Amino acid sequence: MRRWIFALLFLALVAPAAQAERIKDLAAVEGVRANQLVGYGLVVGLDGTGDQTSQTPFTVESVRAMLAAQGISLPSNQNLQLQNVAAVMVTAELPPFAKPGQSIDVTVSSLGNADSLRGGNLLMTPLKGADGQVYAMAQGNLLVSGFSAEGGDGSSITVNIPSTGRVPNGATVEREVANGFADSGAVVLNLHTPDFTTAQRMAQVLNDHLGPDTAQALDAVSVRVRAPQGADQKVSYISYIENLEVDPGQGPAKVIINARTGTIVIGSQVRVQPAAVSHGSLTVTISEDPEVVQPNPLAEGDTAIEQDTEITAEEEAEPMFLFGPGTELSEIVNAVNRVGAAPSDLVAILQALKQAGALRAELIVI
Secondary structure, three states: OHHHHHHHHHHHHOOOOOOOEEHHHHEEEOOOOOEEEEEEEEEEOOOOOOOOOOOOHHHHHHHHHHHHHOOOOOOOOOOOOOOOOEEEEEEEEEOOOOOOOOEEEEEEEEOOOOOOOOOOEEEEEEEEOOOOOEEEEEEEEOEOOOEEEEOOOOOEEEEOOOOEEEEEEEEEEOOOOOOOOOOOOEEEEEEOOOOHHHHHHHHHHHHHHHOOOOEEEOOOOEEEEEOOOOHHHHHHHHHHHOOOEEOOOOOOOEEEEEOOOOEEEEOOOOEEOOEEEEOOOEEEEEEEEEEEEOOOOOOOOOOEEEEEEEEEEEEOOOOEEEEOOOEEHHHHHHHHHHOOOOHHHHHHHHHHHHHOOOEEOEEEEO
């Protein structure tokens, strides 16, 4: 397993340089974005796994308000037992240019202390945007991937999260989000990853295909492009732009280490200055060999047990790594692989090189 991990890293290091990519994959059009929606609702039809109403009074109030809206009034002193009902928060993402009548997925999450939402049905729930306006209505049967089971002795098992589910195509869009896509006289492309080199190259490619001074790199993220007026012309214009190819700039040299899982990701631009690293481990072994001791004949004594302790120490024979100027991290990986070291050993070497100022990269530990 150790060698497999390092081999995977080596393949990443020796991979060819980045090829040209479409503008569609490098950037997004400013203003063309999704919007988050949220709503409060009720899930009914649960098999006794709903909220414990003694601890969630808001569930009782919600049921009373729902029944009142249906023309059913309950006595104020009526004690409701609603183990089949759960108060939930419903969230969704409204895609750009979504039109009324289209369907979107929704996620339903328990707000109270419901054990599981499996088998539940979400009642009609309005979904609001940040401006407080209703943009969609959600309703439907929940799909819950998690489950839980409990035995009579108190033992239990839970797989995934049974208190969260989804309703595919569970919300219908009721209102369109206004945007100025067709009105603006320019299109701004925002890079997914900020990079001055990529922004400059993108502007150059656009100017080569669309004419001089058509595009201008504003900063490491944004490239402004002159565009025609009118929605139909602008759609065709952006369709042409997003399929142009750009050679993206290479990212900064980074080494990312996940200390919990032992995963190490090394960028292709990482280099090491001349350095010698000694990394060995001392193994101390302590063994106990109990021996039975018998008394001499005719002696008044008892049988006893004596401990025979043996302590040995071993140190690895090849703990030294020597790196010349401009050494690539692939050579470090090969060196560590040759001695059969663990990922933690490579982490220790990288940290030592960074502290010595020999590692020309940003070391990020997560």
